[in-house]
Amino acid sequence: MGSTLNELRRLQDVELQLASIRRNRDGKVRRVEVHQNRVRQFETRLDENRKAIRAQQMKIDELTLDVVSREDSVDKHRQALNKAKTNKEYAAILTAMNTEKADTEKVETAVLQLMEEMNKIKSDGAALEAEREKTLADMAAAEQVLQTYDSQSKAEKDRLTSERSKIGAGIEPQAMVTFDRTAQRHEGEAMAAVVKLRAKGDEWACGGCNLKITLDMVNALATRDEVRLCGACGRILYIEQGAVKAKA
Numbered sequence: 001m002g003s004t005l006n007e008l009r010r011l012q013d014v015e016l017q018l019a020s021i022r023r024n025r026d027g028k029v030r031r032v033e034v035h036q037n038r039v040r041q042f043e044t045r046l047d048e049n050r051k052a053i054r055a056q057q058m059k060i061d062e063l064t065l066d067v068v069s070r071e072d073s074v075d076k077h078r079q080a081l082n083k084a085k086t087n088k089e090y091a092a093i094l095t096a097m098n099t100e101k102a103d104t105e106k107v108e109t110a111v112l113q114l115m116e117e118m119n120k121i122k123s124d125g126a127a128l129e130a131e132r133e134k135t136l137a138d139m140a141a142a143e144q145v146l147q148t149y150d151s152q153s154k155a156e157k158d159r160l161t162s163e164r165s166k167i168g169a170g171i172e173p174q175a176m177v178t179f180d181r182t183a184q185r186h187e188g189e190a191m192a193a194v195v196k197l198r199a200k201g202d203e204w205a206c207g208g209c210n211l212k213i214t215l216d217m218v219n220a221l222a223t224r225d226e227v228r229l230c231g232a233c234g235r236i237l238y239i240e241q242g243a244v245k246a247k248a
Contacts (some may be wrong), residue, residue: 004175005238011167011179012191018160019188020180021153026144035139042132049125054116063111070104175227182234192235194218209233 048124077097084090168176183190192208194217204213211232221228228237 004227005169005236008165008175008179008191008227008236009238011164011171012183012189012196013181014160014164014167015188015190018157018164019183021157021160022189025146025153028142028149032139032142032146035135038135039132039139042128042135046125046128047122049121052121053118053125056114056121060111060118063107063114067104067107067111070100070107074100074104111146112157151221157175171183178227178229179236182229182236186205186233186235187228191238192230192233194221194237206230206233206235206237208235213237 074097074132077093077100080092080093081148084093090116090226174242179190186208192206194204196215197203197205197212202215202218204215204218205211206213209232210224211230213230217228218236218239220226223238229235
């Protein structure tokens with residue numbers, strides 16, 4: 001294995017450590033995002049709850065005004081009874097007054113039912129608010145964990161980034177392009193060792209995806225300092241020094 005592949009392997013070691021830091025951070029970021037999404041969901045539901053309370057209150061206010069109007073009508077009928085001049089007129093006014101009273105009772109019953117429903121809506125809103133506050137606290141805790149991790153991992157991340165740049169500066173640009181693209185695709189694991197499938201025999205495979213590798217490819221990796229990719233997973237292949245003897 002030549003200098004290019006050796007340097008790429010050194011780069012791989014650094015890249016895997018950086019990838020580990022990124023994965024750990026990404027997991028913490030996702031936890032923050034989960035809580036953020038839950039907070040938004042609670043806020044949407046709370047907004048709907050507040051709208052429902054306002055709509056319910058408008059219905060209650062409307063029916064309450066209706067009750068007041070009907071009570072005024074009953075009072076007028078009561079006053080008219082005292083002024084009735086005939087039994088027939090008295091009976092007609094009494095019937096109208098009793099009808100108005102019955103209708104008023106129905107409206108009052110409807111108001112009470114609406115008020116009970118509104119109390120339930122308010123209770124649901126209070127429960128949502130409590131859940132929202134708990135989620136806000138969980139989100140704040142997750143954000144603190146992320147900030148702490150960033151603070152604690154910064155020095156190591158900076159060191160590895162600097163080391164990566166130094167190693168990369170000595171690698172041919174096209175090889176670096178291939179490495180970076182492959183590392184991004186495989187979460188830092190840009191390279192894969194070619195492994196022997198059996199102790200006896202000449203069957204080899206990519207250590208990353210287990211695709212069989214031709215003997216010509218194995219010989220080329222053993223004798224040339226070239227960047228060669230697995231035909232299946234696209235990782236940069238390498239073979240350990242002395243693992244195979246070149247064959248014509």
